[in-house]
Amino acid sequence: MYELVFWNYIDGIYLNHQEVYEAIEEQQEVEGLEELPTTVILNRINSVFSKWERVDEYSWKNNSGPGAFCVKTTPQSIKIDCYGTEGKTMDRLVDILEEYNCPLYDPQVPERFDEMNK
Template identity: 75%
Template structure:
């Protein structure tokens, strides 16, 4: 499994990314993060991956057998667990989240790709 995590800071607030990740993993609310339109985000993911089999409300499976992913949301974050998913697919998911101004935090590295901070 490969984990992708996304959140958005309130303007001018920057926290320790790994501590934010750990708090979100425990489903805790984190002061300094914005609430996300999670329903809109999940609908957007669904429209981008409309060719994929929707296993349940939060899971998609590639019809050609090349991976699957599950979207887990809190009011402040979107976590996507990828199972055997191709890099191209993960990049598509990252692009969707960038539309919502939520850069990728990759806990495997660990690094936050926050090139959107002005």
């Protein structure tokens, strides 16, 4: 499994990414994060991955190749667990979340890919 995690800071706030990630893992609210339009984002993911089988409200499976993913949401975050998912598919997921100004935090590295790192 490979985790992709997304959130957006309120303007002017910048926290320790690892601590934010750990709070998200515990489903805790984090002061300084924006609320996300999670239903809109889920609908966008479903639209982009319309050729994939929708296993349930939060899970998709590729019937024509490798990969599956499950989206977990809190009001402030989106976490996508990828199972055997190809890099280009993960890139598409990252691109979708960037449409909502939510840069990727990759807990495997750990690094957040946003304008503060450029």
